[in-house]
Amino acid sequence: MKSKIVIFGASGQIGKSLIRKLTKFNYRVVAITRNIHQKGYVLKTQSNSGYLEIVETSIFDEKKIQEIINGADICINLVGILFEKGKMNTFQNIHENFPLMLAKTCKKNNIKHFIHLSALGIDKAVDSKYAISKLKGEKNIKNNFENYTILRPSIVYSREDSFTTNFMSLLSLLPFFPLYYNGKTIFTPIHCSDLTKIIFEIINKEIKNLTVDCIGPEKISFKKIIQILLELIKKNRVLIPLPILLAKFSASFFQKLPKPLITVDQLKLLKYDNVASGNFKTNFDLGIPSELKFENEVSKYCFMWRKEGQYSKEEYKIKDNR
Numbered sequence: 001m002k003s004k005i006v007i008f009g010a011s012g013q014i015g016k017s018l019i020r021k022l023t024k025f026n027y028r029v030v031a032i033t034r035n036i037h038q039k040g041y042v043l044k045t046q047s048n049s050g051y052l053e054i055v056e057t058s059i060f061d062e063k064k065i066q067e068i069i070n071g072a073d074i075c076i077n078l079v080g081i082l083f084e085k086g087k088m089n090t091f092q093n094i095h096e097n098f099p100l101m102l103a104k105t106c107k108k109n110n111i112k113h114f115i116h117l118s119a120l121g122i123d124k125a126v127d128s129k130y131a132i133s134k135l136k137g138e139k140n141i142k143n144n145f146e147n148y149t150i151l152r153p154s155i156v157y158s159r160e161d162s163f164t165t166n167f168m169s170l171l172s173l174l175p176f177f178p179l180y181y182n183g184k185t186i187f188t189p190i191h192c193s194d195l196t197k198i199i200f201e202i203i204n205k206e207i208k209n210l211t212v213d214c215i216g217p218e219k220i221s222f223k224k225i226i227q228i229l230l231e232l233i234k235k236n237r238v239l240i241p242l243p244i245l246l247a248k249f250s251a252s253f254f255q256k257l258p259k260p261l262i263t264v265d266q267l268k269l270l271k272y273d274n275v276a277s278g279n280f281k282t283n284f285d286l287g288i289p290s291e292l293k294f295e296n297e298v299s300k301y302c303f304m305w306r307k308e309g310q311y312s313k314e315e316y317k318i319k320d321n322r
Contacts, residue, residue, distance in 0.1 A: 003112070003203070004028045006069055008059060008102070009078030011039040013160040014117070016046050017196040018076070023047035025200075030055055030068060059098050060088065062105075069102075069109050074203060076115045077102055082130070082162075083255065083263050091133035100140035107145045113208060114145050115199060120152045120188070120213055121274040128268040138211070146209065149202050151195075153214040154274050157294070158192035159301035167226065168233050168305040170261070176238040180247050180262075183223025183239070186273040190216035191297050194290035201288045213276040214283050216290045222270070228295050232302040 005022060009015050010031035022029050029052050033039040036056035043054050057064040059079060069075055077099060084090045099116055106114045118134050125131035141148050157164050171177060198214055201207075220228075223239065230237055242250070247267055255263035276282050283290060303309065 002027045003073035004030065004071065005074040005076060005203070006030045006032065006072045007076045007078065008032045009080070009117075010054075011043060012078060013158050013192050014156060014195060015078050016043070016160070017158070017192050018078075018199055019043065019046040019052060021196050021200050022203075023051040026051060027203075029053070030072065032057060032059075032068065034058060060093075062101055065101070066105055066109075069105050069111065072109070072111060074113045074115065075102060075106050075111050076117075076199070078117045080117065080119070080134075082266065083260050084129075091129050095130075095133035095137040096140060099137040100144065103141045103144040103148070111145075112147060113203070113206065114141065114148045115202065116141055116148060116150050118150050118152045118211075120154045120215070120276070121269070121272050122152070123277055123279070124272045125269050129265050130269060149208055150211040151199065151202075151214050152211065152277075152280070153195055154188040154190050154216060156192055156195055157189050157298070161192070164229065164298050164302075166261075168229050168302060171226070171230055171235055171237055172233055172305045174237065176240050177226060178242040178247070178250070179223055179226070179239050180242055180267060180270050181222075181244075182241045183221055183226065185222045185270050186219050186275055187222065187225065188215035188219055188275050189225070189294050190214055190290050191292040191294075194292050198283045198286075198288050198290070201286075207286065211280045212283060212286065213280050214290075215276050216292070216294065218294055219275060220294060225294070229298065229302070232295070232299055233305040234307070 005027055007015055007018065007029060010019060011033050019029055019031060029047065031043050031052060031054045033054060033056055036054055040054050055068055079094060079098060081089055081094050103114060118138050122131035122134045138150050155163055195214055226239060248264060251262050251264045251267045254261040
């Protein structure tokens, strides 16, 4: 019988993609969500019938999580935040304390494999609270559970992301766009389905006791990413390099919004290239290459940010036969 897998953070873009992949190959999945009434109906559509169980709980309910993990074979943690909000959703709670609790619970219940999603480029970002918390979370896992695999993906994108979709929304509205650090920061964006494939193969091949840098097939600067998105949505915008003092001022304003466009801490992260560290194996080293190219994949869903919307797609073009 296939393994029973518990997924925390199941309702995000990676979680839903992973549920589709795992249940397709008859893995039994327990998807954890904070709000089953809001997320449950979507999660139910992601799996083969009979292979998915949806459980509602808070990640701070240690007793309930103990009950959920008991009897499982594999635990996957996809939970993470990009900015802090309130007293509970802090970097310390989400990125440090929660992985620590999961690692101890996995050890107590003799879980065969704990897969944890961290982030690429955090080693050098010593002035970022986000990066520091991610590093401490990794350390907490390594110190408390042996059979771990820590994945460090670059920016993960898809039609359900909060990266390309947010930027295309902004670019479609603003007459100009700021370039932080002159747009020179390098990224290795990885498509969600490629990351899903990596996680699936790590489960199948039982790849353990490793930290893996998960990178896409291309190195692209931030400026180039913005230029690609502008070309795809057929917009012309002025790209303005923003002095660091003005950038910090704007970030301090934006981070007060309910969904910050950028925070001061994220601005600090942008100083550092988001590429393979050289300290760990990459998915390419493990024989699990990512193949999907950024521009080609975004072109498949960018049309909703064009002036004509979905009717800008080629198949909707009507020839004038007059």
